[in-house]
Amino acid sequence: MFERELLMIPGPTNVDPRVLRAMCKPPLSHTSLEFASIFKEALDNLKKVFMTRDEVFVVAGSGTLALEMAIANIVEPGDKVLNTVSGYFGQYFVEISKVYGAKPRVLEVPWGKPVKPELVKEALKEDDYKAVTVTHVETSTGLVNPIKEIGEVVRKNSNAFYIVDTVCSLGGMEVRVDDWHIDICVSGSQKCLGVPPGLALVAANSRALEHVEKRKASVGSWYGSFKNWLPVMRDPTKYFATPAVNMIYALNEALKLVLEEGLENRFRRHFILAEAFRTAMEALNLKLVAERESAANTVSAIYYPEGVDDNQFRNKMKEHGIVVAGTLGPLKGKGFRVGHMGNVNQNDIFATIAAIESTLKRLGCKVEIGKGVAAAQEKLLSLTK
Known part of the structure; x- marks a missing residue:
């Protein structure tokens, strides 16, 4: 704990x-x-x-x-x-x-x-x-x-x-x-x-x-x-x-x-971190629930790969010290939600992506460790030049 x-x-x-x-x-x-x-x-x-x-x-x-x-x-x-x-x-x-x-x-x-x-x-x-x-x-x-x-x-x-x-x-x-x-x-x-x-x-x-x-x-x-x-x-x-x-x-x-921080700076930070996270999910072949062009900069919902159990995934994420949420309504058990808002920073995003990679690997999914983190870093660099 x-x-x-x-x-x-x-x-x-x-x-x-x-x-x-x-x-x-x-x-x-x-x-x-x-x-x-x-x-x-x-x-x-x-x-x-x-x-x-x-x-x-x-x-x-x-x-x-x-x-x-x-x-x-x-x-x-x-x-x-x-x-x-x-x-x-x-x-x-x-x-x-x-x-x-x-x-x-x-x-x-x-x-x-x-x-x-x-x-x-x-x-x-x-x-x-x-x-x-x-x-x-x-x-x-x-x-x-x-x-x-x-x-x-x-x-x-x-x-x-x-x-x-x-x-x-x-x-x-x-x-x-x-x-x-x-x-x-x-x-x-x-x-x-x-x-x-x-x-x-x-x-x-x-x-x-x-x-x-x-x-x-x-x-x-x-x-x-x-x-x-x-x-x-x-x-x-x-x-x-x-x-x-x-x-x-x-x-x-x-x-x-x-x-x-300034409202415009804050909005920009949320956008950059959201883009980095979404890019990482795509690199891991994980599908967003929302259409990409209509994805929010504050929260993402992601479908699980076939065969992943919701409770097992979130419990193993907690072993990394990271808490993510389940999906709701007709999507309950089919995916997870990540909030990337408020005081979230780059380190939080990278830690979460790394934990997702590790957790999926432990649950038997074909995941290339580090691929999501690397994609997020590349996106972050491209947006902060």
């Missing part, structure tokens, strides 16, 4: 020591000026990462809570919602929409393939939808959907609210909330931002907040209502429910790290 395992799963991700130290500070009174100053700084920094001038919300809970807050505040019973589904987590919006009384129209594409903007355009002709939901990075398949282009389609062809799940992309891939016409953008703390699990993150524009004020039915969630949280987000000395004080310390420190 390793004292510290290398988490190469799609979240939670490895946490920087600066973030851990910040989180370990004694809690302050949640309504004190001292804590309000830290909370306000975190909110301001979060706006920079979301690339928005509008409101952001930080609430104790998981990324799934953020998805639910988006639907709860926009959707009223009987509303029609266009839910795009390209994998396991896109279905979450469908289920949440049902809970809040909506009538979902599911636009589903095969796992590993992106939602094309023209499909959304055609679907918008069918009905008058209150909202359109899209998952930016589908964590179950390692796929990225073209949220910028879909946003343009939604804005030009409807009055629907555009809701985007960036749980597996915010802080690791480009997300421009204002420029891409996103009304509500949701995320979580535990993936690209490198914070432990525990915070739901939401950006909501003035159009969305005005709708909440004017809607006929009351918001179906007390804890998740924007109306209840907005006064706190504008003045953190105000009280609605006790915030996760130490988690907000951690978030603030992590956002400082993100901004110190």
Whole structure:
């Protein structure tokens, strides 16, 4: 057993020591000026990462809570919602929409393939939808959907609210909330931002907040209502429910790290490491679940060679001190997922590739040890000249 395992799963991700130290500070009174100053700084920094001038919300809970807050505040019973589904987590919006009384129209594409903007355009002709939901990075398949282009389609062809799940992309891939016409953008703390699990993150524009004020039915969630949280987000000395004080310390420190690195530099790092990893998998004749041109820079899903047992593979990876995740839904047992996001560096990528080579070899696969690592190094060199 390793004292510290290398988490190469799609979240939670490895946490920087600066973030851990910040989180370990004694809690302050949640309504004190001292804590309000830290909370306000975190909110301001979060706006920079979301690339928005509008409101952001930080609430104790998981990324799934953020998805639910988006639907709860926009959707009223009987509303029609266009839910795009390209994998396991896109279905979450469908289920949440049902809970809040909506009538979902599911636009589903095969796992590993992106939602094309023209499909959304055609679907918008069918009905008058209150909202359109899209998952930016589908964590179950390692796929990225073209949220910028879909946003343009939604804005030009409807009055629907555009809701985007960036749980597996915010802080690791480009997300421009204002420029891409996103009304509500949701995320979580535990993936690209490198914070432990525990915070739901939401950006909501003035159009969305005005709708909440004017809607006929009351918001179906007390804890998740924007109306209840907005006064706190504008003045953190105000009280609605006790915030996760130490988690907000951690978030603030992590956002400082993100901004110190620079968003463009961070996006570039994620791209380079993802390309190196994908190139290594191809060199080992391992197939990605996602189409290559639509592969995300934060997570990859890879099919096993024939005959490889899922539990055996992941258990032997743990013997190297490296944790990878299994695949989900209809792909369960057929592959594994590797998160290459947050604070992941070159050494982490090379160690993971080497462990994959060794593990497959031990399980009887025909693998040339070092071939994947060498391919990754060559790709890395070509991208960092």
